[in-house]
Amino acid sequence: MAAQIAGVFEPSLQEKISNSKILVVGAGGIGCEILKNLVLSGFQDIEIIDLDTIDVSNLNRQFLFHKEHVGKSKANVARESALSFNPNVKIKAYHDSITTTNYGVSFFQQFQLVLNALDNRAARNHVNRLCLTADVPLIESGTAGYNGQVELIKRGQTQCYECTPKAAQKSFPGCTIRNTPSEPIHCIVWAKHLFNQLFGESNEDEDVSPDTADPEAGAEAGESALAADANEKGNVDRVNTRTWAAQCGYDPEKIFNKLFYDDINYLLSMSNLWKSRTPPNPAKWDALEEDGEAAAPTDTVLRDQKVLSLTESAKVFGDAIGALKDAFGKLPDGDHLVWDKDDKYAMDFVAACANIRAQIFNIPRKSRFEIKSMAGNIIPAIATTNAITAGVVVMHAFRVLKGEFEKCKSVYMRLRPNARNQLFVPDRALNPPNPKCYVCAAKPEVTLKVDTKNVTVKELRDDILIKALNMIGPDVTIDGKGTIVISSEEGETDCNNDKKLEELQIVDGCILKVDDFVQNYELTVTIVHKDPARDEPSFDIVADPESLKPKEDEPEAQPSTSNGNSKPSTSTAPAADDDDDMCIVEEDGEKPAAGSDEAEAGPSGSSSGPEKRKNDDTEGPSTKKARVEEKAGEDDDDDLIVIN
Numbered sequence: 001m002a003a004q005i006a007g008v009f010e011p012s013l014q015e016k017i018s019n020s021k022i023l024v025v026g027a028g029g030i031g032c033e034i035l036k037n038l039v040l041s042g043f044q045d046i047e048i049i050d051l052d053t054i055d056v057s058n059l060n061r062q063f064l065f066h067k068e069h070v071g072k073s074k075a076n077v078a079r080e081s082a083l084s085f086n087p088n089v090k091i092k093a094y095h096d097s098i099t100t101t102n103y104g105v106s107f108f109q110q111f112q113l114v115l116n117a118l119d120n121r122a123a124r125n126h127v128n129r130l131c132l133t134a135d136v137p138l139i140e141s142g143t144a145g146y147n148g149q150v151e152l153i154k155r156g157q158t159q160c161y162e163c164t165p166k167a168a169q170k171s172f173p174g175c176t177i178r179n180t181p182s183e184p185i186h187c188i189v190w191a192k193h194l195f196n197q198l199f200g201e202s203n204e205d206e207d208v209s210p211d212t213a214d215p216e217a218g219a220e221a222g223e224s225a226l227a228a229d230a231n232e233k234g235n236v237d238r239v240n241t242r243t244w245a246a247q248c249g250y251d252p253e254k255i256f257n258k259l260f261y262d263d264i265n266y267l268l269s270m271s272n273l274w275k276s277r278t279p280p281n282p283a284k285w286d287a288l289e290e291d292g293e294a295a296a297p298t299d300t301v302l303r304d305q306k307v308l309s310l311t312e313s314a315k316v317f318g319d320a321i322g323a324l325k326d327a328f329g330k331l332p333d334g335d336h337l338v339w340d341k342d343d344k345y346a347m348d349f350v351a352a353c354a355n356i357r358a359q360i361f362n363i364p365r366k367s368r369f370e371i372k373s374m375a376g377n378i379i380p381a382i383a384t385t386n387a388i389t390a391g392v393v394v395m396h397a398f399r400v401l402k403g404e405f406e407k408c409k410s411v412y413m414r415l416r417p418n419a420r421n422q423l424f425v426p427d428r429a430l431n432p433p434n435p436k437c438y439v440c441a442a443k444p445e446v447t448l449k450v451d452t453k454n455v456t457v458k459e460l461r462d463d464i465l466i467k468a469l470n471m472i473g474p475d476v477t478i479d480g481k482g483t484i485v486i487s488s489e490e491g492e493t494d495c496n497n498d499k500k501l502e503e504l505q506i507v508d509g510c511i512l513k514v515d516d517f518v519q520n521y522e523l524t525v526t527i528v529h530k531d532p533a534r535d536e537p538s539f540d541i542v543a544d545p546e547s548l549k550p551k552e553d554e555p556e557a558q559p560s561t562s563n564g565n566s567k568p569s570t571s572t573a574p575a576a577d578d579d580d581d582m583c584i585v586e587e588d589g590e591k592p593a594a595g596s597d598e599a600e601a602g603p604s605g606s607s608s609g610p611e612k613r614k615n616d617d618t619e620g621p622s623t624k625k626a627r628v629e630e631k632a633g634e635d636d637d638d639d640l641i642v643i644n
C-alpha cells in the first residue's frame with residue numbers, strides 16, 4: 001500500500017495516512033472507488049456506512065460488487081472486497097442510514113475526516129450539519145453523468161453544504177396534477193401518486209381525485225360539480241381510494257371507469273377550468289375493445305420502445321393491477337408496496353396510467369422507456385466520472401490531513417474542456433462561509449412565509465421542518481411565550497397536530513425557536529403570513545430576511561450557477577485564467593509538482609477510459625424517495641454543480 005512504501009508520500013503525510021480514522025458515507029458508485037483508493041493509499045482505519053443492498057444494475061460500475069453479491073449489504077460487501085486488497089486494514093461496515101440517531105455528534109467526532117459519497121440532498125444536509133457541529137472536515141462529492149464536483153466543507157473556513165440555496169426540487173402544484181395536467185410529467189406524477197394510493201404508503205398530499213378546492217374552478221365547483229361529495233378539504237374522497245379498490249376486489253374495469261370516466265366527467269363539470277383549456281375526453285373500459293388494436297407487446301424491447309395506444313395501455317393496466325394486488329395481498333397487515341421503477345408491474349402500472357391520462361387530456365403519450373426515465377429521474381451514471389471524482393476526493397483528503405485547507409478548492413469536472421482547455425476546473429479560492437446561512441451562521445435564522453390560516457402544525461413539522469428544512473426530530477416553541485408547539489417526544493404534542501397555525505397564535509410576526517437535538521441544530525423562524533394564489537405552494541422559506549424588503553433595497557444580483565444555486569457575493573467563479581493543461585490546477589497557474597503526492601495520486605485528466613452508460617434500469621431501490629425527488633429538474637449543463 002502506498003503509505004507503507006517509503007518515498008511515495010512525504011513522511012509526515014505517510015504517518016497521518018497510517019494514523020487517521022476516516023468515515024466514508026455511501027458505498028455506491030463513488031463510495032466503492034473512494035474505499036479502494038483509501039485502502040491502496042495505506043489508510044488503516046476506515047468505517048463505511050450504506051443503507052442499501054446491492055442491485056444487479058450497480059454491477060456495471062460498482063466494481064467491488066459481483067453477481068453473487070446481489071441482494072447483500074453494500075457496506076458489508078464493499079468491506080470484504082476492499083479487505084481482499086489488504087487484509088490488514090481495519091474496516092468497519094454499517095448497513096444502516098447515516099441519518100438515524102445511532103450516528104450522533106460523538107460518533108462523528110471519532111474521525112479525522114468524513115468523505116461523503118451520497119446521492120441525495122437529505123443525507124448530505126444531515127452529514128453537513130453533524131460535521132459542522134463535530135467540527136470534522138467533510139469532503140463532499142457528487143457526479144451527474146459526465147459532470148462531477150468535489151468540495152471541502154470545514155467549519156468557519158468554507159461554505160457549508162447548505163450555504164447556498166440549491167435548485168428547488170421539481171414539484172408540481174396539486175391542482176395541476178389532479179385537475180389540469182398539461183404535460184406528460186404531470187400524468188406520470190399523478191400515476192405514481194395513484195400507485196401509492198392503491199398499494200403504497202398513502203399520503204394525503206398525493207390525492208389523485210379531482211380537487212374541488214381548486215381556486216380556479218371558483219364557485220361553480222361548489223354548485224354543479226357534485227359538491228355534496230366533497231369533503232371539507234374539497235377532495236372527492238367519497239371513500240378512501242384503497243378501501244374502495246379493495247371493496248371492489250381491485251377489479252381493473254371498475255377502477256378504470258372510476259379514474260378515467262367518472263372522475264374525468266366530474267372534472268368536466270368544473271367548467272371554469274375548461275374556459276381556456278381543451279377539455280379532457282373521458283374513457284370507458286367497454287368502449288376500448290372496439291378500438292380493435294393489438295394486445296400489448298410482450299417482447300421487452302418493443303414493450304419499452306413502443307408508444308402504446310389507449311387500448312394497449314388499458315391491457316397493461318389490467319395485468320399490472322392483477323399482479324400488484326397479489327403482491328400487496330401477500331404483505332403483512334399494515335405493510336405496503338414501495339414504487340420501484342425496476343419492478344416490472346410497478347413500472348407497467350405507472351406507464352399505463354400515465355399514458356391513459358395523457359390521452360384523455362390530449363397530451364402526447366410516451367414510451368415505457370421514456371416514462372421510466374422521467375419517473376425515475378435518471379441521469380446516466382458514468383463509471384469514469386465516479387473514478388476521477390473519487391481520485392480528487394482522496395487527493396483533497398491528503399491535503400486536509402496535512403492541514404492545507406486553502407489548497408482544497410472546489411473542483412468541477414466537465415464533459416468538454418472549457419475555453420482554457422480544462423476538463424477539471426478548480427475554484428480560484430476557498431468559498432468562505434455565507435454569514436447568512438441558515439445552518440452554519442452564528443445564529444441561524446429563516447423567514448417562513450406561510451398560509452397560517454390553513455397550514456396545520458403537523459404540516460409545519462412534516463413538510464416544512466423535516467422535509468424542506470431537513471430536520472430529524474424538531475422541538476418547536478413560541479419565542480417569548482415558551483409555549484411548546486411541537487415536541488420530538490412521541491405523542492407529547494399530538495393534540496396540536498391538526499390545529500391550524502393561527503389557532504396556536506403562530507401568526508404574522510411570530511417567532512419560533514426550533515431545536516433539533518439529533519443534529520444539535522437551533523434555528524429561529526420568523527413567520528410571515530401569506531395567502532397563496534392558485535398553483536402557489538402554501539409556504540416559502542426565505543433564508544435571507546433582507547430579500548423580503550422592498551425591491552429598491554435589493555442588493556446587487558448574486559452570481560449563480562446553471563442549476564440555480566446562487567453563491568454568496570464572496571464566492572468565486574471557477575478560475576478563468578488558470579493554466580491551460582488538462583489537469584487539476586493547484587494554485588492559479590501552478591501544476592502539481594512531479595513526484596509530489598498529488599502528482600502520484602492524481603487522476604490524469606485526459607486519460608478517460610471507456611465510458612459505461614448506465615442502462616435504463618439502474619436507479620436504486622425506491623425506498624429512497626428523497627433521492628428520486630432530488631434528481632428532478634437537474635440539467636446537464638457544463639456548469640453543473642449538483643450532483644448525483
Ligand SMILES: Nc1ncnc2c1ncn2[C@@H]1O[C@H](COP(=O)(O)OP(=O)(O)OP(=O)(O)O)[C@@H](O)[C@H]1O
Pocket residue numbers: 025026027028029030031049050051052057058074096097098099117118119120123381618619620621644
Ligand atoms: N442516508 C443514507 N445513509 C447511508 N447511505 C446512503 C444514504 N442515502 C444514500 N445512501 C447510499 O449512497 C450511495 C450512493 O451511491 P450511488 O449514487 O452510486 O447510488 P446507487 O443507488 O448505488 O446507484 P444509482 O442510484 O445510480 O442506481 C448508495 O449506495 C446509497 O444507498
Ligand SMILES: [Zn+2]
Pocket residue numbers: 159160161162163164433434437438439440441
Ligand atoms: Zn452554511
